[in-house]
Amino acid sequence: MKVNIPSDTELADLIEHRDPASVTVYLPSSPVPAERERLQLALRQHAKTAENALEAAGIDGHNRRAIADSFDRLQTDREFWDSQARSLALFLSPSGTHAFHVANDLPEHLSVGDRFDVGPLLRSVSFANEGFVLTITQSSAHLYELRADRGATEVPLADLPEDASEVLRQEPHGGQADRVSDTGALGPKIQQRKYCSVIQDAVLPHLGDDHIPLILCATDDLEPAYREVNSYRHLAEAGIPQHPDSLTPKELDREARAILDALYVQQLAGWKERFENLRGEGTAVSQLTEVARAATAGAVSELCFDLESTALEGSIDDAGAIHPATGATHTTYGLIDELAVRVLRTGGTVRAVRKGDLPDDSPVAAILRYPPVR
Incomplete structure (x- = not known):
């Protein structure tokens, strides 16, 4: 496919x-x-x-x-x-x-x-289900991209030096302390952080400054070291606890998507709480007619809509008035979809959610830039 x-x-x-x-x-x-x-x-x-x-x-x-x-x-x-x-x-x-x-x-x-x-x-x-997974061990680092349409796909880290892991073998203090042991234990914390910084420098260009979560799967020694040097705003608090070498890409994908699902639930819960707080100020509405007028006027900052609500057909005029239709025709369109389009056109953000994730018994909920004019 x-x-x-x-x-x-x-x-x-x-x-x-x-x-x-x-x-x-x-x-x-x-x-x-x-x-x-x-x-x-x-x-x-x-x-x-x-x-x-x-x-x-x-x-x-x-x-x-x-x-x-x-x-x-x-x-x-x-x-x-x-x-x-x-x-x-x-x-x-x-x-x-x-x-x-x-x-x-x-x-x-x-x-x-x-x-x-x-x-x-x-x-x-x-309805995004995307993210990145970064695996780190003493000898290697790999970045995987998760997309809604495919499983974990490795992203080549072209800027990662082949000898990056040699950072862990360096001996500070003139070699008088914190040596790497004969058993292969990782070096002291300063080397671990330096190693993770080298990895991060290679990873960041692939992430940009986007909203996509980054999920960490690292060994017990390197997981806290990477979090200390991390500068990516969307590094997930939850990581994959298994050793990276013990997971196949398919297993890595499964573990990461469970974390993405939990993040999504957490984000929606925060959005609903914010919606309720703003409702009392008049800048959060869920009635379809109010959302339509606000979206047409460019007043909607954020819109959540029912992912499965496709039955409402009709048109929306330039004043934001809804003209429902009994069924789909060549000249009508999905009303909820049109609202989402109007919000995007005026610089707002949209999110498709399940009906149970919306605050009221309505297919839409919107946070406004300013209270509607009555």
Whole structure:
């Protein structure tokens, strides 16, 4: 299964896109070659439906043909069909085509309008289950990346000197004290910290200043030494207690994801507590109509929404008023998804959560930048 998801820049471009001839297609997919014919047939049907919808919307023939040509090119692109995952997200307009292979199971949907229906894709990428794992022993250090769509994958530490572990063999004080013993015990603390600093210098460029947690799996001697020199803000307090050499990458992945799950629960609990504190000040709301008005006005700083709430369809006007629909059509979109898009467009943050993690019996909850105007 080959997965490619949009970067933050690509996602922002999709959200900001405006063109009367904008077509969005979500299609359940499969990496199994035998499924290709079914997928191609489904895409041809969506192409025909999109052509009719564009004509009904008054889109001129030139722009309709441009989109039809894009559908045709996809049909004949062998590399494209060899790179399927669980879902396919397509965004087509006269100016170009964007295709993403997604590991999540997204419902089949077609929309035609003046913008792309980014909500379902946003829903799949905002429920993050990502992190890094750093293993440290006396003789080696390895960095692994955890992604929602794949297991632990090693990240080469190109800047780590091959002889980094020799730091542990250096003898301070002229060799009169703190020698490394014949049994192979680690050197004194000063060497341990220096060794961990060398490792950190090689690791930090791969982490940047992001929000992704770093989980430590180190020997008993080196675990406290690394924490002493650490400067990465998102080093998890909990580490993997097993010796790094005793774990396979698959086992390392399992242990790390348990820590990520616990971190996520902790973060949500803190968010809910903050939400309740701000509710009394009028800067935290959960009523759908209030959130819609605030999101449209650019007043939402943080939005949590129900990961599984996909039934609410309709549209939201420029004043933030909700116009519900009885079902999905080519001109409607998921209301919760549209709220998330509007929050992102105005510089807010969004998080897809399970319904039980929300503070009220509502599919949304928002922390505002300022109290709403009544």
